[in-house]
Amino acid sequence: MAEAVRHDKTARQLRMLSDALDSGRLGPVRRLVNTLAPAEIGNLLESLPPGKREVVWGLVDPEDDGEVLVHVGDEVRESLLADMDPDEIIAAVEDLDIDDLADLVEDLPDTVIDEVLKSMDRENRERLEQVLSYPEDSAGRLMNPDVVTVRADVNIDVVLRYLRLRGELPDHTDHLYVVNRRHQLIGWVALQDLITHDPGTPINKLIDDELESLHVDASAQQVARQFSDNDWVSAPVVDDGNVLLGRITVDDVIDIIREQAEHQALGAAGLDEEEDLFSPIKRAVRGRVVWLGINLCTAFLAASVIGQFEVTLEKVVALAVLMPIVAGVGGNAAVQVLTLMVRGLALGQVGASNARILLWKEMRVALINGTLIGALVGVVAFLWFHSLLLSLVIALALVINFCAAALSGVLLPLMLKRMNVDPAVAGTVVVTAVTDVMGFFAFLGLATMILLH
Amino acid sequence: MAEAVRHDKTARQLRMLSDALDSGRLGPVRRLVNTLAPAEIGNLLESLPPGKREVVWGLVDPEDDGEVLVHVGDEVRESLLADMDPDEIIAAVEDLDIDDLADLVEDLPDTVIDEVLKSMDRENRERLEQVLSYPEDSAGRLMNPDVVTVRADVNIDVVLRYLRLRGELPDHTDHLYVVNRRHQLIGWVALQDLITHDPGTPINKLIDDELESLHVDASAQQVARQFSDNDWVSAPVVDDGNVLLGRITVDDVIDIIREQAEHQALGAAGLDEEEDLFSPIKRAVRGRVVWLGINLCTAFLAASVIGQFEVTLEKVVALAVLMPIVAGVGGNAAVQVLTLMVRGLALGQVGASNARILLWKEMRVALINGTLIGALVGVVAFLWFHSLLLSLVIALALVINFCAAALSGVLLPLMLKRMNVDPAVAGTVVVTAVTDVMGFFAFLGLATMILLH
Structure with missing residues (x-):
């Protein structure tokens, strides 16, 4: 384990992969590709001309398909989707987080969208529809409605018992949100406070009520600014009535910041972000x-x-x-x-x-x-x-x-x-x-x- | 609480502040400034012409001085430091994290550096010297040596007891690192796994040993790439012998990505990052x-x-x-x-x-x-x-x-x-x-x- 990150990893992999592809030995290509994180696979696919791209895409572990689709540009995404039949697409996207799915859904063929919606349970379908109802590049579209909330009047040990029962928490959960009966946000409790304080401590005493939350209409740029000014890992999204709607996590913020920088660099040369290296x-x-x-x-x-x-x-x-x-x-x-x-x-x-x-x-x-x-x-x-x-x-x-x-x-x-x-x-x-x-x-x-x- | 983020917060605050400054009423200015996060104060100071900048700097809560200094550009930092006497500087910087202090230290007057080093305990002084021994823009310089480690052969409840004893964890702690007797990195355990699993579970069973770690010589750019590809909140830094040296957190990575984008935009116009709006x-x-x-x-x-x-x-x-x-x-x-x-x-x-x-x-x-x-x-x-x-x-x-x-x-x-x-x-x-x-x-x-x- 603990493979040190060496110089220009992607470029080296690209060369190895290209050599393996040229020689027609797909076994090594498959092994090479599936040691990568989905974002890295996405990056790799973007660097390949269309012919080779299809070959490599066919070798990606189907389990990673959805995450890879989330991590490529619109144009490459279209070309990858064109290679999949509806069943494959549904299998790929059904386990995605709501925010990622919302990002993908507009690029899917209409018939597939219907199938995906049908395959979801009612709660998730409603959540997806809610997220999609907000404009692109707003906090509402970026948020994930999957949030762990607690009440203020319980003790730590009650919360810990609840969490053990619940099992896995959403990725990047560093805080639990404290809400009242009307689901209005009262404050947040750091996960690490749950661990470092005595189990008998009431949540009341641990609440940080000085947090600023993100308004659901805030722009992506404002969201990024708030995150980087406040060093957040995640932040709650609320509506006008301070009702908790979801949360945004720092990994999405990094994507926003990268995209904004890219948008500026490309825009200044009169290119749109959709144009990639091998656009038709x-x-x-x-x-x-x-x-x-x-x-x-x-x-x-x-x-x-x-x-x-x-x-x-x-x-x-x-x-x-x-x-x-x-x-x-x-x-x-x-x-x-x-x-x-x-x-x-x-x-x-x-x-x-x-x-x-x-x-x-x-x-x-x-x-x-x-x-x-x-x-x-x-x-x-x-x-x-x-x-x-x-x-x-x-x-x-x-x-x-x-x-x-x-x-x-x-x-x-x-x-x-x-x-x-x-x-x-x-x-x-x-x-x-x-x-x-x-x-x-x-x-x-x-x-x-x-x-x- | 939960103030929604409205449009162009900084610009609005800048206007209010400018009005208050012009009217000479410093009370409202002080109140306004001290509702802000240190990064926001830094941003505000950068937007003020030198005369007003000094006035506002004098109103900042001394407790925030160190964090504000970390968050401004080199040139503004120099002008702020010039306004402080040695005792103020020492008070401002002594509570900073090692990585932030390492970032600041070269801009401090030599006499102050000596005083700061003297005011630190031996362990922290050695850590600072270690971090400073790595080249700028390397993982070694970016890391914070303050890391929570555990052994693989204990149960969750032992770890929880240890953490309660230890008290507050370093910011952005989402994983504990598992090391052997020679402090070599074996893997990591997610904080949330400690919470959601039965206290009797041995750490052994929770170790994720598939993580890639960052090599201490990796460049800032490689670090940023790895973080965004793997959606990390924090990652361990190791040397050639896989010995754990420290960790890098996502808030620093966001700063790296912002600085790189800025460096490109400014560099393309032949400006260096040091030039700010009100450079002499x-x-x-x-x-x-x-x-x-x-x-x-x-x-x-x-x-x-x-x-x-x-x-x-x-x-x-x-x-x-x-x-x-x-x-x-x-x-x-x-x-x-x-x-x-x-x-x-x-x-x-x-x-x-x-x-x-x-x-x-x-x-x-x-x-x-x-x-x-x-x-x-x-x-x-x-x-x-x-x-x-x-x-x-x-x-x-x-x-x-x-x-x-x-x-x-x-x-x-x-x-x-x-x-x-x-x-x-x-x-x-x-x-x-x-x-x-x-x-x-x-x-x-x-x-x-x-x-x-």
Whole structure:
């Protein structure tokens, strides 16, 4: 046991597996796959091109099928489900926790959903329907209604006897919830307090009633924030009347945090999370071309600015050589400011109360960096084209564009957020559109005024 | 109790706090601040400009000082420590867990470190020194040596008696570790098994010996991966001889995952994590100007390519108007491929075994998207400049640049990784340098051949 985790486990397994697959020896592949945790199998399946993916999927222990399905992206999930007949799917999903099942259910074929619902007992069916009634990415959808509750007026030994009778507790149970007769949450009791206190102690004395609970309408992002701020392993979910509806556990929170980070990284490049390494060509094309089209519009906007200065460009061709520098470095400066703002907004650290101070700070940074970079570019431009005036023009244009970068980097994410557009996703296009337009306009405009005079 | 989590808690508190601060009424500020968890206070302090930050820091309950210090970034931490005298610092940090103290200790003034070490008992001092002997971002540095162990040959009731005697367990204790006489890890027993089984059951029967443990040299990233793949709340850390050294808990893992995501987002814009919203101007300038300089080099490279075609540009000024489009959209396409690859590499899903298949897939996507976008741009260019040959040139140049984007988007992150450079940080500069150079070269080169012929 206790196998130490070595470097890049998945990559190594992937190589071994790939070799075994290529050689056609499925025995070793099966053994290799079934030493893995379901999440690791999911990761592995995502890394395989469709042909090999099906072969490996067929070798996974049917007992793990459900958990693996929970741990893969939507697109890979679809391809795996397409390989299973209805009976296999039902067998795979019927033992899943309610929250996992709720996550899966919408990807299942309708006929299978009916069968799954029929195979559940009434209590679980009602719980599933309740969870599904909440919007995606809300605490209600993320929660598991399977919760262990106790009353405040009993002693520890009564609770322990009840728990022994009940047998296994839900995964990640670190607290029992104390409720009143109307199932309203009164507080929680740590499992370890049950163990470390005398069996005669009444639950009353152990209740921690300072906990904050999660409201069923809270967003996934708020849930993640609360968990990481409070170092929770699990937390209760309640409705407006403080009635206990379920609990959310830290393993799901880790998934949320990973997905949010991924959503930001992919969104900033105009990809949706559904696109994976081996998405079908058609899907990849469709997913990406929209974003390219949006960027194309801003590129045409920038080009139309250049188009206003054709006469100038005809006379001083050096401008055409240098103009991408002004736009490009300005864009980099803007993305730096934007990135700080996006982080600040995500952490709730930026608001109306400090936006002005931030803007002022960024303008000063922009003036200094713009002057430094402007001077450097001016010197290089002089060495290249031997025109003092041209050097002056490009240096000035850079200072102006750095200020435009700071202004748009601070203000546009705030505006996007107010318009309910995620600045992490749309921010880069917008601010670089500003610095492109401003960069070309300032550089070619100043050149027209100063050089053609 | 059970306050439901409402929308954007921090932003609202920030506003209330800011109002109270502005009005100079410190009583309400103190009350407001001390209803928060230490992590939330840390977040709040990071959102305040230096002047207000000091005022609020002075109002924080001294009992929370240590935990707050653990939860802020390095730069804010320095500014907070600068406000405290040695006795305050020692009082703040002496009750921290060893792993948190290890995280803090390097930011403390040397004289304070000595005092802190002196105030600790010998066992804790040795533990701290052991943790500090491991490199940053390794499992050894992240672990807490405070672990509850049991022997395999006793019954549950013996363990329960021992635990009641011991009193409070370390935070996030969900398992007790079973060790032999040489303190080697044999397995673990879930706390809930102790509760739900008959007190006469021997520990032997409850041991889960299938757990994987974490090696003390494992990287923070591997630790995070293992936790999220296995849904752990805590996991044991062992050395080469399988001797139990400590444990890592899920709350630290959440911090690791957040920090990694932040590192990627900030790194991609050339910022280091230390830069926060209100970093001093000097520091912000220094931190960012290096990155701008690197980008400037690639901009000059692209400009020098344009410089080769001055004659062509003088004759056909429309080329100067359109050329940023070819470079820009090519850059977007490259960043899309890069982003997919970076995710795949981070998950261990991309390796030598599937790189070729990926490249082939991306080349086909590039051909299709390049043709679509190329045709669109060709049509617009024709409507603008009424030259069929110019339209042909720009369409062709776009197809070529999309292929360059796919090639560099797939291959460069693999090369960077092999060179031990983080592709999430350096990838964008490198691939957009390729598409800038290739875009200008293909467009102006084709124009020279076709239009000037």
